[in-house]
Amino acid sequence: MSKELNRFLDVAIEAARSAGAIHLFYRDQDFGVSSKSNFSDLVTIVDKKSEEKIREVILGQFPDHAILGEEMGQNREAEHLWVVDPLDGTVNYAHGFPFSCVSIGLEIGGVRSVGVVFDPNRSELFTAIRGQGAFLNGRRIQVSSTPDLMSPALLATGFPYDVASDPTNLEKFSRFLKLGLPVRRPGAAALDISYVACGRLDGFWEYKLNPWDVSAALLILEEAGGAFSAMSGEAFRYGDPLVLSNGRIQQQILEVLK
Ligand code: IPD
Ligand code: CA
Ligand code: CA
Ligand code: CA
Numbered sequence: 337m338s339k340e341l342n343r344f345l346d347v348a349i350e351a352a353r354s355a356g357a358i359h360l361f362y363r364d365q366d367f368g369v370s371s372k373s374n375f376s377d378l379v380t381i382v383d384k385k386s387e388e389k390i391r392e393v394i395l396g397q398f399p400d401h402a403i404l405g406e407e408m409g410q411n412r413e414a415e416h417l418w419v420v421d422p423l424d425g426t427v428n429y430a431h432g433f434p435f436s437c438v439s440i441g442l443e444i445g446g447v448r449s450v451g452v453v454f455d456p457n458r459s460e461l462f463t464a465i466r467g468q469g470a471f472l473n474g475r476r477i478q479v480s481s482t483p484d485l486m487s488p489a490l491l492a493t494g495f496p497y498d499v500a501s502d503p504t505n506l507e508k509f510s511r512f513l514k515l516g517l518p519v520r521r522p523g524a525a526a527l528d529i530s531y532v533a534c535g536r537l538d539g540f541w542e543y544k545l546n547p548w549d550v551s552a553a554l555l556i557l558e559e560a561g562g563a564f565s566a567m568s569g570e571a572f573r574y575g576d577p578l579v580l581s582n583g584r585i586q587q588q589i590l591e592v593l594k
Pocket of ligand 3: 421423425525
């Protein structure tokens with residue numbers, strides 16, 4: 337099994353690096369921005385070309401596996417399901433704000449088993465195999481040891497494209513600000529979560545995320561010693577509002593969000 341998982345990881349890395357090269361190539365070209373659900377929900381040629389490339393690499397090796405990707409296919413039923421965000425942080429990318437990534441997770445029998453998040457802007461590759469730890473460019477990573485929310489912790493959150501339709505998080509966001517805590521809104525959920533995994537952030541929450549935003553990064557976080565749950569404090573399932581942290585401050589974040 338472990339040898340097989342390593343092979344899956346290698347293919348995920350190859351796919352993520354190939355997509356990352358597409359991100360970098362198009363940075364100085366016309367990448368054809370258009371909008372999806374509303375004017376601020378952007379998509380570019382890069383989102384589509386990256387997903388095409390990732391599909392080609394993965395299905396070239398594993399033709400009987402399935403892919404759940406943001407842009408091109410929502411297959412959810414398969415023993416081996418690759419959960420892919422070809423470009424996480426499209427709005428950042430479209431503005432030349434260098435905080436975006438490729439996210440590729442593999443779920444086997446519904447269990448997150450392999451995760452790769454690649455930030456081509458910094459050439460940072462976050463990887464994990466279930467039970468084998470989490471790594472950044474080959475070096476083992478761990479969540480921060482920040483003991484208390486008021487240490488203070490550095491937090492991040494994100495908002496859906498249709499903020500007006502669900503103002504809940506604006507109010508929650510302001511609660512932390514009123515406590516005097518530093519809160520960021522970086523704009524690429526997979527990378528935000530990977531930053532908690534390597535200790536650059538202490539905690540993160542977001543209301544509406546899709547499986548492709550979180551599949552890879554949640555495994556990386558778990559393998560780095562972090563904790564995550566639904567906002568209710570119960571076990572997280574896709575679609576639930578997500579709260580995560582270094583573990584030590586999880587309960588305190590949940591209390592503020594309550
Ligand atoms: C978005 C980013 C953003 C988050 C949104 C996501 P996309 O993904 O992860 O940080 O706040 O909820 O939809 O569209 O850039 O892949
Ligand atoms: Ca998108
Ligand atoms: Ca995304
Ligand atoms: Ca995306």
